[in-house]
Amino acid sequence: MLTCSEPIRPDTCFLLLLLLQGFLSRRLKQSLRRTRSQPKLSRHCSIKANPTGTADTSQESLLSTGCVSSLELRMDQSVIIKPVHSSLLGQDYCFEVTTTTGTKCFSCRSAAERDKWMENLRRAVHPNKDNSRRLENVLTVWVIEAKDLPAKKRYFCELCLDDNLYARTSCKLKTDNIFWGERFDFSSLPPVASITLHLYKDTDRKRKKDKSSYVGLVNIPAAAVSGRQLVEKWYSVSTPSTLRGTGGSRPDLPGGQGGASSSVPTVRVKARYQSIVILPMEQYKEFAEYISANYLLLCSTLEASISLRAKEELAAALVHILHSTGKAKDFLTDLMMAEVDRCRDNDQLIFRENTLATKSIEEYLKLIGQKYLQDALGEFIKALYESDENCEVDPSRCAAADLAEHQANLRMCCELAFCKILDSYR
Template sequence: MFIAKKEEPPVHKAKRANDLRVLALFTAKRNDHLVGSCHGHSKNWGINCPFYNAEFQGEIPKKFRHLSVYVYDVSNKNSKVIGKVSLKKEELYKFHQKDHWFPLTQQDGDTEVQGKVQVEVKLGEVLTSSCATDNTTHRLAVRVCECSDLTVINGSCNPYAVVSLSYGKSRNKEVKRTAVKKKTICPQFDEKFFFYFDKSNNQDKTNYAFDDFMSGELSVSLFHDDSKVSREVLGNMFKGAFLGEVKIPVREIDVSKPHIAWYCLQAKENHRSCQQPLGSLRLRISYSADYVFPSEYYNGLRELVLESSEAKHVTSSAAFILGEVVSNREDAAKPLVKLFLHHGRLVPLIHALADWEMSNTIDPNTLFRGNSLLTKMVDELMKLMGIPYLQDTLQAFIDQVVSEAKPCEIDPKRIKDGEDITANLANLFGYVTECIDNIVNSSLVCPSVMRDVFSTLKARAMLNYPDNSAVRHHAVTSFIFLRFFTAAVLSPTMFDLHSDILDAPVQRTLTLISKSISAVVNCISSKSVSSSLAKQSLLQCVRLGTMARGPALLRGIGGTMVSKYALRSTGTFLSWVQASPPVPWPD
């Protein structure tokens, strides 16, 4: 987990204040695990100092090598990487829960490497053809065995390895090269190279030469042979695209026995020292690893927690106590929902927690407004089971709003020159109506476990508040609408409804739609739907929901309401009833 905070002015000039985007990747073998993305606002820091204040969290691959954070310029259709921050897995503990400025580095083929290489090294003595008394010499045998998960360059990979040994004060260097392996990211080279250094008759020189040799460095570099002209015409004058390298100090190798090992390919070291400054990115990283034992080790704990749904007093149950002792109830809600859902005991636990929470809530208008264990568990259930349902219901609508980009601003202080506030209000009202229609028509495909939970909440509200019929609706709408549908409209990227960057006007439109639906739901759930007063209060809610600044804005739409709805919650179904005929706007 980490939080992207702010960026210092880079050399690159972005065109707009929100043109800089952050993307987080965990690099593991061939696949990059995308954690999330965000884009910032300049506020008071200038156009090249965006403030992100975005948090990404989630599970990551067990085996990863680097955490990479990329900064993009998205002022044009084709995003361009400005720079990146790349941290090794072994370095993450140094920055745990600390704000730190990281310099951006350049992204190119010399830094974007992946894969590994297997190398075998063996030092020995061999006989020579010399007539001298001591006719032996030292020889270093290096075998390039194989590679795995190399980078694909322009849709192909034709790798070959270059092996070099440098030693001595003059850094004598011998270079060897393997054959090219065509169309593979896991080449099997199995080629052996020998490096000799002569042994002098003078014992002092012998020791010196051996020590000099042992202070040397063995390098294995991988390249992609991407040019037929380079191979056949220019005699391999150009090495091709760089795939990564490994530098192994000879002194670190146990030369008393054959040494064979896998090495992760690294970027070029001399590339970093010559690049221009690109700015900095401030991050706060929290990285933790959980060690999980085999399932049978948790049998006792599992049974103890599952008994929470049958406990006489839920406050004495293991699940409730767990929600009280953790610093963040979300950390308890996630595993509890998965555990009880898997064993089919989630609804009884929700039943018990709802009874306890309702009995301890004095004002029913504040019911389920806090971050209790119950609210967190229902939130997690909707995220776990409801995302496909949410995408099926709202994704097409979100795409429509983004593609049409109709002006919907109705705040006189924010409206642009040339826009008609009455037309904007009509656009907004049309979007709100269409969004509610989509939600209405999706009621029967809502996941059954969510309907069961909402039915339980409604039944407990009717039992605990028999004299307040509005609470039964509020118990449901506070979750399915205020914490699910309207939250998804407000932040579609967080619910996987949209992946592209949203322009500021589109984000403003989605904000107005979300607030409008929230206000309508609050008005409906606060009145009895069978009362004639609900009709007039619903109209007032729409007025509030559209964020209009005065009655004149509503009269300008034509003096009639397009459609109106009443909330109906019967059995395990949640739906809306469209009323007819339309009702005139009140003066």
């Protein structure tokens, strides 16, 4: 629990916010400008994954008048409507529509607005969507870290699905290892056969795509990560001197320059690809009514007989279903009171065990609190994450001469974060 001797006054908070520009340094501000001014559509998600790829596409804002009227939509299975990851355009809340005549990208003011536009457009293309059986392809990818790469260089990855660029990690400096820890979620995908990570060394920005910047690739067959559970592995990087498309986890691949080094660069990736059959909506009606009326009986019956991972999946499903029907508040209240009654003689265990109750609360907090966290702290954390400011205060991991500066950096970061939270009450 965090405590302080006296609260941060509003005037102090305002001054600390003004100090943000100075503290986060020119490098951080340059990264912010780079992020915001990056929409070079030659690096758009419809391009092929090659160092010299370009794309024929346009970007429009749904906030301007008349732009949507120029979009021709037909009831055609070939129309693809999908979100565009912010790492590609340097702008949040975008989506693209691909038709036989080309691709257009649109920007929105919020994730909710983007999702509403996408859903309405999909219904315009497939008006009978809810009354037909369909297949929904979903992919989750964590690009975690890399090792055995030359030090003191900055690296980033481009994530491609069947050679189409879908996302890009941030650039990270190689010290001991490179840690990205970035998660990418994609839904409503066309069928995917392969997931490819292209690894680049960050070079001069005017020559970012030259041959010297390309390190290699990791190719993961979608079938290898299909199923209900996430698959986490270290994958060897196929360098340009090896055959393309045979990345995977081959320990025999030469590393470095043409096999001169015995160590092979590797990337740790966690992924899950699912093809989910969605039935017509009316076939879920009876099941939804049962859940709404009997969720306590369902939870008490399954609690003791399912694994922790299954509890997480079940809790997530119940929270989303009952939230959509307006019953989430009653569900959580009843589940919490049942938990209190169960632990009446061992009150030290209340909400401290891995139960359906605790997992449901965690999922509800994610569902409801995500937008607030993004609005309150998203820009600050993103800027801090992309900066080179060092906040390491473990004496065993930094030089004694740098410790005082690092401590000051950490204090300032914490104060700025608290100011952002205080300022978010509106």
